[in-house]
Amino acid sequence: MLEAHGITVTFGRHKVLDRTSLAVRPGKVLGLAGPSGCGKSTLARVLALLLRPAAGTVTVDGQAVTGWRHRAPRRTSIGLIFQQPRLAVDPRFTLLDVITEPLKAARRPLDRAHLLAEELGLTAELFGRRPHEVSDGQLQRACVARALALEPRYLICDEMTTMLDASTQAHLVARIEAYRERTGAGVLAISHDTELLDRWSDGGVHEWHATAAPAR
């Protein structure tokens, strides 16, 4: 399980998360909905071990993350797909660079990148293009391929399809479902689209009504 226990995050005097807890089970999709600004993306970054909370712990398959200097295996066991792909990639990278980035960092063979790209519906002519030469949907497909490259045990999809058309959304969700079925990965699906979450989540939808503490 990927678990957050009593997570508190404060930006300046603004307490964004106040002792928040949540658990993503292997093989299940947990939906997370809630009003804009309530801290969903902040929690996603904490769970992906990218942001250290002021209090609370993250546990990955029973192992508490301590000290926040993760060894590579634990960090690579969680994949994060961001809402805005253009903010999530280096603008100098080609789509193939985007997909091979984690493989290079983990010193894994790069040939897998072509297969991943094909599975995500990217044709070879797109491999050499840079972010400004592709559509948002094509770039997000590359970001999903990047997130799956190291076969993470957990995937966090943070408003992954909000800005995309219905057919691209359906394709990306189907790819993640195929991955989940094959590997038994757990998925946290964050979205404003409660219809999508109702369709997608078999591990329940966590409706997060609590708004963040107001800034004083």
Ligand SMILES: Nc1ncnc2c1ncn2[C@@H]1O[C@H](COP(=O)(O)OP(=O)(O)OP(=O)(O)O)[C@@H](O)[C@H]1O
């Ligand atoms: N690095 C940061 N520094 C200061 N404030 C931040 C930072 N990141 C987020 N915040 C603030 O924390 C609050 C929660 O932001 P977050 O992005 O987690 O909300 P969200 O629920 O994901 O919203 P949305 O649904 O609109 O994406 C917001 O008020 C935001 O302005």
